[in-house]
Amino acid sequence: MSTRSKLSAALAAAKAENRAALIGYLPAGFPSVDGGIKAVRALIEGGCDAVEVGLPHSDPVLDGPTIQTADDIALRGGIRIADVLRTVREVASAVDAPVLVMTYWNPVDHYGVERFAADLAAAGGAGCILPDLPVEESQEWRTAAEKHGLDTVFVVAPSNRDERLARITAVGSGFVYAAAVMGVTGTRTQVGHQAEDLVKRTRATTELPVCVGLGVSTAEQAAEVAAFADGVIVGSAFVQRLLDAAGDEEVGLAAVRALAGDLAAGVRRR
Template identity: 50%
Template sequence: MTAVVQSKSAAAIDAAAAEGRAAFIGYLPAGYPDKETSIQAAIALIENGADILEVGIPYSDPVMDGPVIQQATTEVLARGFRISEVFEIVRAVTEATGAAVLVMTYYNLIDRMGADEFARRLAEAGGAGAITPDLIPDEAEDWLAATDKYGLDRIFLSAPTSAPERAQMVAESSRGFVYGVSIMGVTGTRDSVSDLAEQVVVASKAAGARRVCVGLGVSARSHVEEIGSYADGVIVGTALVAALRDGGPDAVGELARQLSGKS
């Protein structure tokens, strides 16, 4: 008999829903601008309203990342970043806050270490799971097995171009939530939210997804409120990374307060 996995990210989203709001999910790159500062920024983000943290693993060819995140991760890689830092950051933030902490990574970094080894180390660090933007469920056999073994969430992406069959496979394979991509293109702040965002949520829910969180382009409280009216969670990345770049952990905390409506 298969044990029931208790999803940390689903629990955080459900707790926010019980308060009558969408979950606020914040993204920061691991080790930017250095390991200790990235930990401080992550804690500030959570203490000022974030329900879930995404820790991005720096990658040399980030096809989905816009210029702000690309520049940050390029700096981290230039100083000699190692994957082991990610687990240290996840552990430090989890122990300090108790929050659900997800890793966001291109799958070949997991594959290079080995899906089982990566999942084991992430679970031991207290991590909730991982978002794998370039991995599709029908090519994820090893990752599905590893996340089942170690009780981790696994978040796949659904886009405006996803066919109903693809949306159903993503909904069935994801644990925690489905990551709804609101625009086609790279990450970055935008003045308005794409009309496609709501369509992705509706399509994912129709395909069986219990929770759908939307990201790419969110940078203002008005965006959070708009997306939060139809999605289960709102994901913010570039705006927070820019705040960290320009003002350090304090600026991240201040922006988090504004985005979460706590200021």
């Protein structure tokens, strides 16, 4: 992209502080559309440098049981793409932090590629994370995204060979999402020894920041990942806090805000 994007600026600001960035994830429409907007704002209030708003999907291949449960609640609540865009709009207008959408490709394709990019940009979105879109099939999206000033974040995995990593990172922007482990999302007692090696191999192919997700749930794990990555991505742990609140909105918001604060302290613990 010709000028530094809001996402790139946020990651650069964290780097200037000699720390990793903290990126939080929550699906739109969970526990409700209005409640989800408040929860995403709470992530930033707690200390997240950027946020990912998930577009709930009925067949999420990358998501584990915790996020699947949240997606099911959102889908049963009648979540629509318009509600996802409203979530982005209301969060982006209230905070000074990049707001990304994380979505599988099928909903974007059905909505219309150009239309989705235009509407996301109009809502104040910073870009998209597209975990199941092969780079070889991404030209239409990348053209629309660049036209509307959106970053496109692709996911790399420990199974990717170096030449594959280079092919993926060559066409992405904003940052590279490095999956710490093989498998689906969810909190883990250990982040996975493959993560550091994946970051090292990915950095050899690109100057983009490399942010690690899948498994981080504590300040200690955040500090561990922050020692070798440019960003730490946390999703399932935030979702679990809202599930544990059992419908009590204030308890849930306080819990995700507190966890964000703990994780923010973790990424600063070099």
